[in-house]
């Protein structure tokens with residue numbers, strides 16, 4: 044028995060098929076048709092058809108989506124704006140002639156994948172953070188995604204950066220977040236936030252991958268930007284660890300490839316965490332960029348297991 048997962052990103056759409064042990068038997072990635080909802084659905088249907096010609100028809104499908112599901116069942120808060128307000132689940136059910144298609148927020152799929160058979164395996168409370176172009180997070184408890192009544196669990200990126208100094212308050216006022224607020228954690232601790240900090244200090248904008256190389260080479264200006272970034276990320280984590288106190292924190296997204304973070308974060312978090320004690324492991328995602336698509340493929344399996352309370356879409 045196989046299951047299919049699709050990661051519906053703003054720039055690419057990826058599909059995998061996994062067997063019962065989580066081994067991948069098929070995978071394909073193509074560019075997203077930006078701006079067109081109908082083309083997006085057609086592309087997804089085409090990918091399912093292509094994979095099922097290899098592995099056989101009728102496999103259960105999960106989809107990792109940007110944004111979340113509104114109370115009406117339509118998509119909301121997606122930065123791929125052409126999805127918003129659309130009944131993606133219903134349209135896929137009809138187009139693919141399935142009884143059900145399972146949709147879940149991409150950060151929730153990320154944490155689900157890492158909790159199932161990734162870095163969080165064997166841990167009860169897993170907090171997964173994606174530090175990429177934006178910043179998302181998800182919480183899995185007992186290998187279930189905690190979605191929350193308003194589909195808000197893990198949306199830490201749109202709270203203000205804690206313990207801002209006057210300079211950061213000034214920065215916050217000039218950097219408006221797409222959510223409409225100012226001073227959001229996302230504007231500071233996403234990969235984009237790191238690029239912006241380097242630009243603020245040096246006047247030069249470099250892609251995150253290049254900055255990562257400069258940090259690894261201990262380049263002076265890059266290290267100053269990095270230490271500012273590290274301190275802000277440590278504050279953002281400490282504030283929410285004071286509330287959730289997870290068993291493990293798993294990092295994904297482009298910034299998770301900066302190896303120095305895993306040494307620096309525990310030290311900096313102890314400066315801010317209540318009581319100064321913090322032994323929680325912070326590790327890189329085992330499945331890297333594939334965590335979202337793998338988590339999507341796990342969705343129908345988890346939903347299919349009756350002994351687990353249902354927190355996913357029905």
Ligand SMILES: [Zn+2]
Nearest residue numbers: 201220222227
């Ligand atoms: Zn925001």
